[in-house]
Amino acid sequence: MLRTLLAVSITAALALNASSAAAETVSTERHKVSITSLTNKLDKPWGMSFLPSGELLVTEKSGALRRVKLDGSISVPLTGVPSVVNKSQGGLLDVAVDPNFADNNYVYISYSEADPQGGEGNSTAVMRATLTDTGLTNGKVIFRGAPKYKSGAHFGSRLVFAPDGHLFITLGDRYSAMDDAQTLDNHHGKVVRIKPDGSVPSDNPFVGKDDALPEIWSYGHRNVQGAAIHPTTGKLWTVEHGPKGGDEINIPEAGKNYGWPIATYGVDYDGSIISDKTHVEGTIQPHYYWVPSIATSNMIFYTGDKFPAWQGDLLVAALKGSQVARLDLEGDRVMHEETLFEQAVEQRIRDIEQGPDGYIYLITDDRAGQLIQIKPAE
Amino acid sequence: MLRTLLAVSITAALALNASSAAAETVSTERHKVSITSLTNKLDKPWGMSFLPSGELLVTEKSGALRRVKLDGSISVPLTGVPSVVNKSQGGLLDVAVDPNFADNNYVYISYSEADPQGGEGNSTAVMRATLTDTGLTNGKVIFRGAPKYKSGAHFGSRLVFAPDGHLFITLGDRYSAMDDAQTLDNHHGKVVRIKPDGSVPSDNPFVGKDDALPEIWSYGHRNVQGAAIHPTTGKLWTVEHGPKGGDEINIPEAGKNYGWPIATYGVDYDGSIISDKTHVEGTIQPHYYWVPSIATSNMIFYTGDKFPAWQGDLLVAALKGSQVARLDLEGDRVMHEETLFEQAVEQRIRDIEQGPDGYIYLITDDRAGQLIQIKPAE
Ligand SMILES: [Ca+2]
Numbered sequence: 172m173l174r175t176l177l178a179v180s181i182t183a184a185l186a187l188n189a190s191s192a193a194a195e196t197v198s199t200e201r202h203k204v205s206i207t208s209l210t211n212k213l214d215k216p217w218g219m220s221f222l223p224s225g226e227l228l229v230t231e232k233s234g235a236l237r238r239v240k241l242d243g244s245i246s247v248p249l250t251g252v253p254s255v256v257n258k259s260q261g262g263l264l265d266v267a268v269d270p271n272f273a274d275n276n277y278v279y280i281s282y283s284e285a286d287p288q289g290g291e292g293n294s295t296a297v298m299r300a301t302l303t304d305t306g307l308t309n310g311k312v313i314f315r316g317a318p319k320y321k322s323g324a325h326f327g328s329r330l331v332f333a334p335d336g337h338l339f340i341t342l343g344d345r346y347s348a349m350d351d352a353q354t355l356d357n358h359h360g361k362v363v364r365i366k367p368d369g370s371v372p373s374d375n376p377f378v379g380k381d382d383a384l385p386e387i388w389s390y391g392h393r394n395v396q397g398a399a400i401h402p403t404t405g406k407l408w409t410v411e412h413g414p415k416g417g418d419e420i421n422i423p424e425a426g427k428n429y430g431w432p433i434a435t436y437g438v439d440y441d442g443s444i445i446s447d448k449t450h451v452e453g454t455i456q457p458h459y460y461w462v463p464s465i466a467t468s469n470m471i472f473y474t475g476d477k478f479p480a481w482q483g484d485l486l487v488a489a490l491k492g493s494q495v496a497r498l499d500l501e502g503d504r505v506m507h508e509e510t511l512f513e514q515a516v517e518q519r520i521r522d523i524e525q526g527p528d529g530y531i532y533l534i535t536d537d538r539a540g541q542l543i544q545i546k547p548a549e
Numbered sequence: 550m551l552r553t554l555l556a557v558s559i560t561a562a563l564a565l566n567a568s569s570a571a572a573e574t575v576s577t578e579r580h581k582v583s584i585t586s587l588t589n590k591l592d593k594p595w596g597m598s599f600l601p602s603g604e605l606l607v608t609e610k611s612g613a614l615r616r617v618k619l620d621g622s623i624s625v626p627l628t629g630v631p632s633v634v635n636k637s638q639g640g641l642l643d644v645a646v647d648p649n650f651a652d653n654n655y656v657y658i659s660y661s662e663a664d665p666q667g668g669e670g671n672s673t674a675v676m677r678a679t680l681t682d683t684g685l686t687n688g689k690v691i692f693r694g695a696p697k698y699k700s701g702a703h704f705g706s707r708l709v710f711a712p713d714g715h716l717f718i719t720l721g722d723r724y725s726a727m728d729d730a731q732t733l734d735n736h737h738g739k740v741v742r743i744k745p746d747g748s749v750p751s752d753n754p755f756v757g758k759d760d761a762l763p764e765i766w767s768y769g770h771r772n773v774q775g776a777a778i779h780p781t782t783g784k785l786w787t788v789e790h791g792p793k794g795g796d797e798i799n800i801p802e803a804g805k806n807y808g809w810p811i812a813t814y815g816v817d818y819d820g821s822i823i824s825d826k827t828h829v830e831g832t833i834q835p836h837y838y839w840v841p842s843i844a845t846s847n848m849i850f851y852t853g854d855k856f857p858a859w860q861g862d863l864l865v866a867a868l869k870g871s872q873v874a875r876l877d878l879e880g881d882r883v884m885h886e887e888t889l890f891e892q893a894v895e896q897r898i899r900d901i902e903q904g905p906d907g908y909i910y911l912i913t914d915d916r917a918g919q920l921i922q923i924k925p926a927e
């Protein structure tokens with residue numbers, strides 16, 4: 172019912188004026204919230220990141236990077252974006268703003284990049300560039316996944332900065348190359364850690380090891396599309412898609428093996444198990460997992476003052492059920508899970524961010540993709 | 550559909566012969582299980598405990614203690630059971646078998662006991678007695694909750710033995726006396742630790758403290774009806790009913806305050822919060838909690854060989870939804886929750902035990918109360 176009301180009222184409002192959006196009020200365990208669609212004019216948005224100005228940078232999978240304001244206005248595509256392989260799950264993916272943006276104007280984008288040699292393969296790449304009013308300049312590819320591989324699936328590719336300034340890039344196993352997640356001579360199924368200029372930190376766990384790529388931070392991942400830094404421990408947390416069930420939260424530590432594909436909690440749709448190996452010697456158990464899958468996208472630790480009862484909680488956005496899973500944490504431990512917004516948002520949620528205003532923002536994976544603002548209800 | 554099938558088939562089978570029960574097969578994430586009702590002739594059973602012989606002792610709330618065999622046969626009421634206040638939530642409650650039963654033949658029962666002075670109050674009491682073929686003899690009341698209080702609600706009262714031989718008794722706040730859970734001069738809302746003869750261990754946390762009852766182990770509980778000892782740490786784990794939401798698992802430590810009623814995750818049925826105080830200085834956060842409530846009854850750590858993928862998991866039985874919540878643990882941490890048997894068992898589950906055979910047994914809170922056996926499906 173809420174779903175219908177929301178759809179109708181948003182559609183009506185947007186037909187008149189994209190900036191005078193309708194709001195729907197939804198109850199949750201601890202906060203009544205107001206959900207507003209600020210625009211539905213985004214074309215399959217994938218990643219977003221706030222600029223210090225309060226404006227958003229938003230990627231669209233087809234290759235456009237846009238400035239989006241909270242009044243719902245959307246810029247023309249920025250110039251200087253590299254060409255991307257917009258096919259299946261590939262395209263222009265995440266965008267991150269440098270922690271020192273005010274000084275250096277750097278932004279970072281991840282995308283599926285064709286083989287520069289003209290081969291049929293592709294891989295996740297990351298470019299750093301200087302943001303101008305209308306585009307990107309001085310673009311430099313600071314990471315290029317290896318090998319180039321012919322697949323349209325499992326690119327990863329969230330970008331998050333650690334407190335020490337290192338950049339984590341989360342990657343996928345490229346699906347048919349899943350076994351590569353267990354070997355270190357490739358970037359498939361890895362989390363990578365580099366300096367923002369693309370150089371390799373000397374304290375990365377596999378630096379100087381034979382047959383290991385030095386960018387690798389952790390391995391044995393499937394398709395890591397969510398990442399966030401814990402606000403008090405400063406540690407990287409990631410969330411990855413399981414095969415059919417077994418979506419996992421991990422707290423990837425240097426050099427550790429997170430098990431895919433030799434250990435998984437995935438189960439088949441008929442309830443029969445994919446593997447009886449949930450524990451394999453030498454691999455790390457997930458910190459938390461979902462069966463069935465909720466199809467996790469990105470996640471944030473909420474640290475704002477607008478939703479006091481959610482402070483410190485982990486909010487995990489999901490494609491399936493258009494939900495955000497709220498994990499109530501005590502230290503690192505999950506005490507409780509609540510499903511938020513499931514009845515209120517009709518589209519798959521692709522990214523979640525906390526605004527500088529303390530509100531929560533979602534973008535949805537749709538040709539009429541929305542930017543959604545979550546505020547406390549009056 | 551499964552529900553209907555099971556109800557029909559069990560009813561049919563029992564009409565013919567209580568001992569030739571029907572089995573229903575149910576899929577879960579990691580095991581296909583076979584669910585068999587061994588009898589439906591128990592009258593509101595509350596607690597059960599296996600004897601070394603493989604036979605069960607089962608309490609019925611109205612005051613009967615019976616021997617029950619796995620062929621479904623049920624003895625006449627055993628003699629020597631004290632009179633109980635069988636009113637509202639009160640009655641004959643849990644039963645435990647002494648860890649050294651083979652040597653001493655001791656069993657323990659908890660029950661709501663009237664005021665021996667003839668007052669209107671009652672409280673949870675625990676009797677130790679010697680089990681004979683047909684009854685209890687040499688009954689001795691080893692614990693008597695104080696004060697006697699006029700209420701029909703929240704008696705607690707699971708009985709579990711620690712590896713060191715101490716007996717834990719879990720209690721309730723008697724509902725209208727909830728504030729007592731925060732003071733130490735009474736047994737309301739407490740977990741109690743005594744020796745099996747009723748004496749107080751000298752290392753109990755409040756021994757020798759003014760205005761504190763020396764039996765108290767932990768406080769600030771609401772209504773603790775489930776308890777189990779962790780198989781590797783040897784620590785007590787408990788589960789308690791929340792008010793409306795906020796059912797909690799705790800790992801009660803000596804002298805600690807678990808918050809009720811000053812801190813709770815309960816929420817009202819309309820989604821408004823009961824208290825904004827989920828964290829109060831000096832109280833311990835739950836280890837895990839449920840909103841909405843599942844109405845937790847008892848729980849076990851599964852340690853058998855019949856369900857290998859469940860070894861080490863915490864199985865929490867619930868009145869609501871007739872479910873068993875399986876909590877997949879890594880160390881003490883909950884990694885995942887699965888709801889088991891929800892579609893297959895139609896009655897409220899009051900107690901859960903692991904048999905000496907490694908199968909799982911449930912009893913249901915009904916006038917046609919069942920004893921249910923869970924085995925791996927062929
Ligand atoms: Ca894993």
Ligand SMILES: [Ca+2]
Binds near residue numbers: 797809833835
């Ligand atoms: Ca508590």
